[in-house]
Amino acid sequence: MARRRLDLTFPPRQATKAIAYHLVKDYDLVPNFLRAQIQPGQQGRMLVEVSGKKESIDAAITFLGHEGITVAEAASDLNLDEDRCVACGLCTAVCKPGALSLATGDYALVFDKDKCVYCEACVVACPRRAVTLTF
Amino acid sequence: MAKSWEEINARIARGEAVVVTAEEFAEIAKADGVKAAARKVDVVTTGTFGPMCSSGVFLNFGHSDPPIKMGTITLNDVPASGGLAAVDTYLGVTEPSLTKGIEYGGAHVIEDLLSGKAVRLKATGPGTDCYPRTEIDTWVTLEELNQAYFFNPRNAYQNYAVAVNSSDRAVYTYLGPLLPRLGNATFCSAGALSPLLNDPTYRTIGVGTRCFVAGAPGYVAWEGTQHNPNQTRDEHDVPVAPSGTIAVIADLKAASPEFFSAATFTGYGVSSFVGIGVPIPVLDEEIAETLALTDADIQATIIDYGVATRSRPSFGRVTYAQLRSGEITIEGRKVPTGPISSLPKARRIATVLKEWVGERRWTLAPPLQPLPQPGSQAFKPLEIRNEEAV
Numbered sequence: 001m002a003r004r005r006l007d008l009t010f011p012p013r014q015a016t017k018a019i020a021y022h023l024v025k026d027y028d029l030v031p032n033f034l035r036a037q038i039q040p041g042q043q044g045r046m047l048v049e050v051s052g053k054k055e056s057i058d059a060a061i062t063f064l065g066h067e068g069i070t071v072a073e074a075a076s077d078l079n080l081d082e083d084r085c086v087a088c089g090l091c092t093a094v095c096k097p098g099a100l101s102l103a104t105g106d107y108a109l110v111f112d113k114d115k116c117v118y119c120e121a122c123v124v125a126c127p128r129r130a131v132t133l134t135f
Numbered sequence: 136m137a138k139s140w141e142e143i144n145a146r147i148a149r150g151e152a153v154v155v156t157a158e159e160f161a162e163i164a165k166a167d168g169v170k171a172a173a174r175k176v177d178v179v180t181t182g183t184f185g186p187m188c189s190s191g192v193f194l195n196f197g198h199s200d201p202p203i204k205m206g207t208i209t210l211n212d213v214p215a216s217g218g219l220a221a222v223d224t225y226l227g228v229t230e231p232s233l234t235k236g237i238e239y240g241g242a243h244v245i246e247d248l249l250s251g252k253a254v255r256l257k258a259t260g261p262g263t264d265c266y267p268r269t270e271i272d273t274w275v276t277l278e279e280l281n282q283a284y285f286f287n288p289r290n291a292y293q294n295y296a297v298a299v300n301s302s303d304r305a306v307y308t309y310l311g312p313l314l315p316r317l318g319n320a321t322f323c324s325a326g327a328l329s330p331l332l333n334d335p336t337y338r339t340i341g342v343g344t345r346c347f348v349a350g351a352p353g354y355v356a357w358e359g360t361q362h363n364p365n366q367t368r369d370e371h372d373v374p375v376a377p378s379g380t381i382a383v384i385a386d387l388k389a390a391s392p393e394f395f396s397a398a399t400f401t402g403y404g405v406s407s408f409v410g411i412g413v414p415i416p417v418l419d420e421e422i423a424e425t426l427a428l429t430d431a432d433i434q435a436t437i438i439d440y441g442v443a444t445r446s447r448p449s450f451g452r453v454t455y456a457q458l459r460s461g462e463i464t465i466e467g468r469k470v471p472t473g474p475i476s477s478l479p480k481a482r483r484i485a486t487v488l489k490e491w492v493g494e495r496r497w498t499l500a501p502p503l504q505p506l507p508q509p510g511s512q513a514f515k516p517l518e519i520r521n522e523e524a525v
Contacts, residue, residue, distance in 0.1 A: 086184065086396050086408055086477045090311045092461075093321045093473020101461065107478040125312050127186065127398035127406070127475075129238070 002054040005034075005074035005114075008064065010044035019046075019064070027060040028052055035118045047074055047118060078116055084130035085109060091122035091131060137419040143177045144498040152177040154414075154493040156485035157328050157426060164427035173423035178492050178499065181333050182347070182412040182484030183325035185476030186398050188309065189289035189360055190409050191227035192245055192387050195281040196256065198222055199273070204266035205258035209233065210244045210275075217258075221266055225286075228397070228407040240405030242397035248277040249349075249392040283387040285348055289359040291411040293331030293379035294366075294435055297322045297453060297463075299470065302441030307402025311475055313440055317465055320437065320472045325481040326430040326455035330413040331381070333426050335373045336509060337364070339415050341502020346383060347412035347488050350394035352497070353385025355413075358506045363514035369434060371425055372509075375452055376436045379506065383411065394484065408477065412484040414492050416499050430455035437465060445516060 008019070023029045029052035038044040050057055064071050078099075087109050092100045099115035100122055102108070122131045146152040153176045155163065160179045164172040194215075196205075204221040208214065212234045215226040228242035247254055253274045262269040277283055299320045300306050300313035307313075310321045326332070334340045344355040359380025366378035394410030417423055435458070437450040453463045458472050491497045 087479045088185075088408070088477045089474040090321065091473070093319045093471065093475075094312050094314065096314075096318075098471075102474075107459075121312070124401045127311075127400055127408075128396060129399060 001051060002057055003049065003051045004057055005047065005049045006061070007072045007074045008046040008048060009070040009072075010038070010046070011068050012041055012043055013068075019067075019069070022063065023050060023060055026063070027056045029056055029060055078111065078113070078118065078122075079132050079134060080109070080111060081128075081130040081132070084128045086128055088127065090125050090127060094121040094125045096121070138177065138417065140416060140418075140499060140501050143416045143418075146177050147492060147496050147498050150493075150496060152493060154178045154180065154489045156482070156489060157181050157333050158482070158485070160423075160426050161327060161429045164423070169423050169427050170420060172427060173417050173420045176417050179333065179415045179417060179426045180412060180485045180488040180492065181325075181328055181330040181415060182410065182481040182486075182488065183291055183329045183476060184394070184408055184410045184480035184484060185323050185325070186309065186400070186406040187287065187290045187292075187409040187411075188229050188406045190285065190287035190407050191225055191241060192283055192285055194224050194226060194283050196222040196224075196275060197279075197281050199268060199271055201267045202265070203258060203268035203271050204260040204263055205271075206260050208256070208258045210254050210256055211239070211247065212255075213239070213241050213244050215241070221260075229405045231405055237399050237404045240397070240399070242405050242407035245387070245407065246392055246395060246397040248283070248387070249390055249395055251276065251278075277388060285351075285353065285383065285385045285387055285390065286356065287348070287384075287409065288382050289361060289380045290348075290383050290409055291330050291359070291381050291413075292324070292377050293329070293335070294374050294433075295323045295377050296438040297435050297458065297472075298440045299437055299450060299465065300441035301439050306440055307400070308440050309400055309403050309406065310440065311400060311473070312402070315441075317468055317470050320458070320463055320465070320470045321475055322435060322455075322458045322472065323475040324435065324455065325476055325478065326433055326459070327428055328478070328481045328485055330411060330415075331379045332373060332428075332433060334413075334415050334422065335368070335371065335425055337379060337502075337506040338422060339418065339502070340381065340413055341505040343500060343503035344413060345497065345499065346381075346414075347394075347410065347484055347491070348383045348385035348390065349410050350391030350487075351385040351387070351389035352491070353383050355381045355502075356384040357382040361514065362507060364507050364509045364511060365514065368509070371428060371432065373425065373428065373433055375434045381411075381506070394480070408480075410480060410484045412488040414488055414497070414499060430459055437463075
């Protein structure tokens with residue numbers, strides 16, 4: 001079983017396509033939609049984590065490409081402004097998946113992107129407004 | 136083995152004083168014993184960097200021509216007090232902006248001034264014979280102000296509550312967002328590094344004590360507001376809930392944005408992280424005992440902020456070591472924890488203060504007047520009543 005996080009960009013004309021159905025039915029993948037911005041007639045974006053066989057994921061990416069969807073590996077969507085951060089640690093108190101934590105020893109802030117579900121709890125909690133989500 | 140203030144100061148002046156942070160002192164005491172640590176070390180430095188709402192600055196702008204008696208005053212659209220002399224003001228950190236609300240407040244103005252940015256000053260006055268101008272709109276910088284100094288009425292709380300929320304909805308507090316059904320616990324103390332936890336009965340910290348305030352050399356000016364020496368204490372006389380506080384004064388021009396950071400707590404308001412550190416002389420073994428305490432020895436009380444009353448229910452006590460582990464157990468349930476007070480910054484403050492005492496030869500002085508001692512005064516609530524009931 002493989003797991004990948006994909007950043008899908010939909011062209012305006014494709015924005016209503018039922019992608020989830022095809023991922024599940026045709027490629028036997030388990031999609032977990034983390035974030036989505038879909039408006040009819042506009043470019044859309046979706047952040048989806050897919051689990052399944054590695055070759056199925058590759059085939060699904062090829063399919064998405066043929067459908068006119070730009071597929072990229074989810075990049076650094078959560079940004080921490082190190083100059084603003086004071087390492088108070090409040091973000092770690094609201095991070096349910098445990099993506100943000102404090103290192104033992106020096107208590108520096110550690111971000112594990114793989115665990116992040118882009119819920120924005122840290123964005124709201126950060127008293128320094130040092131955390132932003134680009135998508 | 137007892138050392139006098141004079142002996143310790145003489146060693147500082149000669150550059151021979153042994154100065155360590157509270158964390159380092161605990162390690163020395165663990166390895167060599169408290170007695171040996173007390174003999175070896177002269178001064179222990181402390182530090183804390185948490186949100187401290189009762190903070191602010193006095194400013195004097197100088198007089199314009201013709202002059203104005205400023206009544207309503209804003210700095211970058213944040214109101215400041217017009218209740219002082221013509222061009223004096225007090226800007227409190229929690230004051231929200233008239234245009235940006237809590238996303239920009241008094242604390243942000245102070246951080247901007249500290250960062251060297253120009254700030255827009257607008258004021259109106261009544262127009263009097265001696266102050267004929269009625270309006271002013273100009274820009275000021277920290278460098279150009281005549282006086283600019285912190286006067287923080289309540290800093291460096293001696294211990295604080297651990298906040299949880301037993302209700303069914305998230306609550307947004309000055310201790311951060313608290314998730315429903317005991318979803319998290321937040322806490323706000325530097326624990327074993329915290330100034331007043333290292334001198335629990337205020338033997339060495341009092342009016343006139345030299346201290347570190349936001350990167351500037353400052354003084355303890357008075358007891359802090361809500362100073363409550365009568366809180367429940369443990370076997371080391373260390374309070375297990377919010378208790379002592381200090382009011383501090385320091386030159387804003389000597390402060391640093393590294394140790395003063397504006398804060399916005401969503402759903403609550405504006406505050407500021409303020410760096411405070413106090414050097415504590417190792418006078419005898421008694422004070423060495425408390426200086427040697429670690430996070431495993433210091434407890435805090437868990438309070439339910441899901442109940443919106445003055446007296447909130449408690450879920451018992453935990454140690455700072457448990458809180459720092461990232462998880463505590465409340466009524467059999469595992470609850471993730473997160474701090475609001477920055478330990479890396481607290482350590483940095485204690486380290487800077489070590490340099491001030493050791494290398495800059497910052498001598499210490501006994502309090503000119505002690506802070507109110509345990510048993511000396513009550514902490515009173517505010518009753519809602521009419522004039523007849525007084």
